[in-house]
Amino acid sequence: MALLATGLGVIPVAALGPTMGGLPRPDMEPVYPPEDAGYHSYEEMVAEIRQVASDHPDIVRLSSIGETYKGRTIHLLRISDEPDRDEGEPEVLFDALHHAREHLTPEMALSIIHLLTDGYGTDPRITAIVDSRVIWVVPMLNPDGLAYDLRGDPYRGWRKNRQPNAAGESIGTDLNRNYGYRWGGTGASADPASQVYRGAAPWSAPETRAMRDFILSRRIDGRQRIRTLITFHTAGELILYPYGYTYADRPSDMTALDERTLRTLAETMAASNGYVAQQSSDLYLTSGGKLDWTYGRERILGFTFELYPSGGSGIDRFYPPDELIVQETQRNHEAVLYLLEQSDCPYRVIGKEAGYCGPFFDDLEVGRGWLVDADGTDTATGGTWQRGVPEATNLSGPKQIGAAVSGRAAMATGRKTLGCASCNDVDGGVTTVRSPSIDLPASQPTWLRLRYTLAHTDSATPEDGFRVVIVSEGTRTVVFQDLATAVDRDGKWQRLKLDLAPWDGRRVQVQLEAFDMGAPSLVEAAVDDVRVTLP
Numbered sequence: 001m002a003l004l005a006t007g008l009g010v011i012p013v014a015a016l017g018p019t020m021g022g023l024p025r026p027d028m029e030p031v032y033p034p035e036d037a038g039y040h041s042y043e044e045m046v047a048e049i050r051q052v053a054s055d056h057p058d059i060v061r062l063s064s065i066g067e068t069y070k071g072r073t074i075h076l077l078r079i080s081d082e083p084d085r086d087e088g089e090p091e092v093l094f095d096a097l098h099h100a101r102e103h104l105t106p107e108m109a110l111s112i113i114h115l116l117t118d119g120y121g122t123d124p125r126i127t128a129i130v131d132s133r134v135i136w137v138v139p140m141l142n143p144d145g146l147a148y149d150l151r152g153d154p155y156r157g158w159r160k161n162r163q164p165n166a167a168g169e170s171i172g173t174d175l176n177r178n179y180g181y182r183w184g185g186t187g188a189s190a191d192p193a194s195q196v197y198r199g200a201a202p203w204s205a206p207e208t209r210a211m212r213d214f215i216l217s218r219r220i221d222g223r224q225r226i227r228t229l230i231t232f233h234t235a236g237e238l239i240l241y242p243y244g245y246t247y248a249d250r251p252s253d254m255t256a257l258d259e260r261t262l263r264t265l266a267e268t269m270a271a272s273n274g275y276v277a278q279q280s281s282d283l284y285l286t287s288g289g290k291l292d293w294t295y296g297r298e299r300i301l302g303f304t305f306e307l308y309p310s311g312g313s314g315i316d317r318f319y320p321p322d323e324l325i326v327q328e329t330q331r332n333h334e335a336v337l338y339l340l341e342q343s344d345c346p347y348r349v350i351g352k353e354a355g356y357c358g359p360f361f362d363d364l365e366v367g368r369g370w371l372v373d374a375d376g377t378d379t380a381t382g383g384t385w386q387r388g389v390p391e392a393t394n395l396s397g398p399k400q401i402g403a404a405v406s407g408r409a410a411m412a413t414g415r416k417t418l419g420c421a422s423c424n425d426v427d428g429g430v431t432t433v434r435s436p437s438i439d440l441p442a443s444q445p446t447w448l449r450l451r452y453t454l455a456h457t458d459s460a461t462p463e464d465g466f467r468v469v470i471v472s473e474g475t476r477t478v479v480f481q482d483l484a485t486a487v488d489r490d491g492k493w494q495r496l497k498l499d500l501a502p503w504d505g506r507r508v509q510v511q512l513e514a515f516d517m518g519a520p521s522l523v524e525a526a527v528d529d530v531r532v533t534l535p
């Protein structure tokens, strides 16, 4: 890059505005001082990713997730073998620079970009990864903060964004306290002067909104395509996994399966780079952090990497000399490749591939595109299917069970009690809920597995009950039916395993039906952990 010597230090010519006649204007993009020229300013980063995109048009697309408070573009790279086509591949997100002073983190993002693009077509491992994944990279979420940091002498130790708060108050929101999951709890500050200011409201920062909207845009057919992510920070040489908001290892908003998988992935990555793996809150409590929202709402298995150095205190730990960039970014390459490789089936790392990585798995903890009354023909007047945390009811024994099989949520008929055991059960007909589409392989037989409960009082009749239906190419086939009899039956989770062989190679949807026909009686049903598995 051409350099221009001025009274303000050496400035890359590319950084100068077009109308400035060679003189720097006060609002131009600042650059690193010569001794740290190995680091990338915002404009240098942009130039670099443009170069990568033009060098690798077969696998790289450049776009943006939006703009910062000051109007800078927040750039986004997509790396994949078919960069313009949606092949339904597992997706992985890497982002950097939530915090302005964490200078090593955009270098980490650029290092990943080079690793994947330079290795494509030459390194078989990297080629296989790029061919089978969609990799997203946001190299600088907070370039406004970086620009401000670089205007110090030499730096300012700035952390937040540069969005003004109420008149007379300090500037900036901590972007890693502004995400909308349990925002406002312990581990963030309501004081605009604080380094960990949470913002006036969840998503009050344009940068977090842009990140949120991008991630939500990857929900396709109700299902989140992004399976795993790493958000890069400094420092501490740590790999952190959710949650940050609580010390509990497995609160009710995390399943046992995910807890084991997160911990195992973190420990395996840590073994490769010499970092320490721990739950995020073991460092300190945070609320409104990125990992909590991406796991809590979207079930993305995410990690915060706190890069070099491991120790030290004071502001210098954010500013390692540029001689260390290569060593401290390459150090994480194995962890990054490993996470990319496991992202088609993260449960493989705890030996659960067969049970949980088939054509479909829904623990029903978050919305994944099920549709109530898909055909508009349901007749039930109450107690229709709802996904969520079921409330326990009791009428001569438990009827709606208050506990899910996995986590805390399930699909239940009228999940709230509305005040009494018979206030929100199925009434007046049938209620249906239909899954998103599931593509069954032609080559292997598959099984539909789920847990269900059906409860009723002794006034029930065989006109009441629970059914599982396969919907395919407009045809509806009942594959399981549990009809009531005139006895009192308490709620109890039961296992179901159904042969899907007749639909090999077809696209199907699973429909759950609960019904109370004829004389009204108390009928409650619920379903959890719907899976389609391979042998």
Ligand code: NO5
Binding pocket: 099, 102, 176, 233, 234, 235, 240, 280, 283, 284, 286, 289, 304, 306
């Ligand atoms: C992070 C993690 C605890 C997520 C944060 O030092 S850092 O600010 N990079 N640590 O507090 O957001």
Ligand code: ZN
Binding pocket: 098, 099, 102, 233, 234
């Ligand atoms: Zn940070």
Ligand code: CA
Binding pocket: 363, 364, 365, 404, 405, 406, 407, 408, 409, 410, 528, 529
């Ligand atoms: Ca569940």
